[in-house]
Amino acid sequence: MNRSSFIRRLSLVAAAGFASLFATSAALAQAAPPAAMRETMAIGDEPGRVSTEEVIIREGAFARQLVFFRSTEPVGTLVIHTSERFLYLVLGNNRALRYGIGVGREGFTWSGLVRVSRKAEWPDWTPPPEMIERQPYLPRFMAGGPGNPMGSRALYLGSTIYRIHGTNQPETIGHAVSSGCFRLANGDVIDLYSRVQTGTKVVIRHAATL
Amino acid sequence: MSCLATRVHRTLPVLSMLAAALVLAGCASTPAPVAQPQRPQIRPAAYPVSALVGSWGIASYREDRDRPRTETMARQHCRTPYVITPGPTDGIMMHVADDPKAYELTLKGGADGKTYLGFETPPPHAQDREILSLTENVIVMRFIAPDVHARYGTFVYVRCPGGAQAAAPRRT
Incomplete structure (x- = not known):
């Protein structure tokens, strides 16, 4: 994809995606209130549930693992295959460290070439206005920490509104659930964060190439 | 016979x-x-419920070190204020956790000396908030249910400019 095409597509996705950015990361079924509780309308959207930062995907295809990966990208490059739900950290010699990820749901996927513009531990979260409209009880700003839907770490992608970040819902790894961001289990994003520097090249591919 | x-x-x-x-x-x-069970009483709150009426910038934090910048961010988010209006009876219209519908809530004094915000039921109730501090322009409160508090953190309400009690509400 050439640069202008990428920017045009990114703009469209951004306009649509900002409306509900991270909305699904907050999705969580609410348990029925006990009888003693006053019945109020239950909704699915909540800030992320609390998850310990040690949560790591340890089994199955989405577990962090060393894999064969043929690529001409320089060592240290991040390659994201949204269709596969994998993020690869290129190690050279046809090898890569592969992480399972959650990606944007239909209509919120994108591709392109960006760089890591910023890194943050326990990043803050600012719900978009549309989310506030839907959930008026939300804080307009949530300082980072356990329970914050952004999870334990974030890698900001260029000047876009998208990030590679943690999640308190590791069961969503391998699924298309977000509004365009790429999510890893909190323990895995901590590992990735320690291996990636600001300025790292990030290649996002929507369809896997052979 | x-x-x-x-x-x-x-x-x-x-x-x-x-x-x-x-x-x-x-x-x-x-x-x-x-033996009749001892029913907890709703005691008078330490603050008048009208102190909550107005437009507020709201933000939340988990670590005390984040409190100052959270207060700053709350002030900056007065462009999307949370508006508290008087309720139909003696309370104020606000939300409980995870519910987009506003309810009439009130301030309640607890037997423990704390002030709670919630439905008109004896405190502390699972859907209550605890008022940690309340001044004319800044309120700090938290949900008392541990899981809800863990998800939302501690809330800071900063009164928005022109967001006094008499100000016309924009929305709740």
Whole structure:
């Protein structure tokens, strides 16, 4: 994809995606209130549930693992295959460290070439206005920490509104659930964060190439 | 004789029933004292509920070190204020956790000396918030349910410019 095409597509996705950015990361079924509780309308959207930062995907295809990966990208490059739900950290010699990820749901996927513009531990979260409209009880700003839907770490992608970040819902790894961001289990994003520097090249591919 | 025997035979069951009724009535007339559960009382709150009315910038934090910048961010988010209006009776219209519908809530004093915000039920109730501090322009509160507090953190409400009680509400 050439640069202008990428920017045009990114703009469209951004306009649509900002409306509900991270909305699904907050999705969580609410348990029925006990009888003693006053019945109020239950909704699915909540800030992320609390998850310990040690949560790591340890089994199955989405577990962090060393894999064969043929690529001409320089060592240290991040390659994201949204269709596969994998993020690869290129190690050279046809090898890569592969992480399972959650990606944007239909209509919120994108591709392109960006760089890591910023890194943050326990990043803050600012719900978009549309989310506030839907959930008026939300804080307009949530300082980072356990329970914050952004999870334990974030890698900001260029000047876009998208990030590679943690999640308190590791069961969503391998699924298309977000509004365009790429999510890893909190323990895995901590590992990735320690291996990636600001300025790292990030290649996002929507369809896997052979 | 047989007539007397018949009369006694007829009368005995009636007498037995009367005796039984008297015994039962006797039981009923001297009830054993039943311990009534001590119902927590709603005590007067330390603050008037009207102190919450107005437009507020709201933000939340988890670590005390984040409190100052959270307060700053709350102030900056007055462009999307949370508006608290008077309720139909003596309370104020606000939300409980995870519910987009506003309810009439009130300030309540607890037996523990704390001030709670919630439905008009004896505090502390699972859907209550605890008021940690309240001044004219800044309120700090948290949900008392541990799981809800863990998800939302501690809330800071900063009164928005022109967001005094008399200000016209934009929305809640």
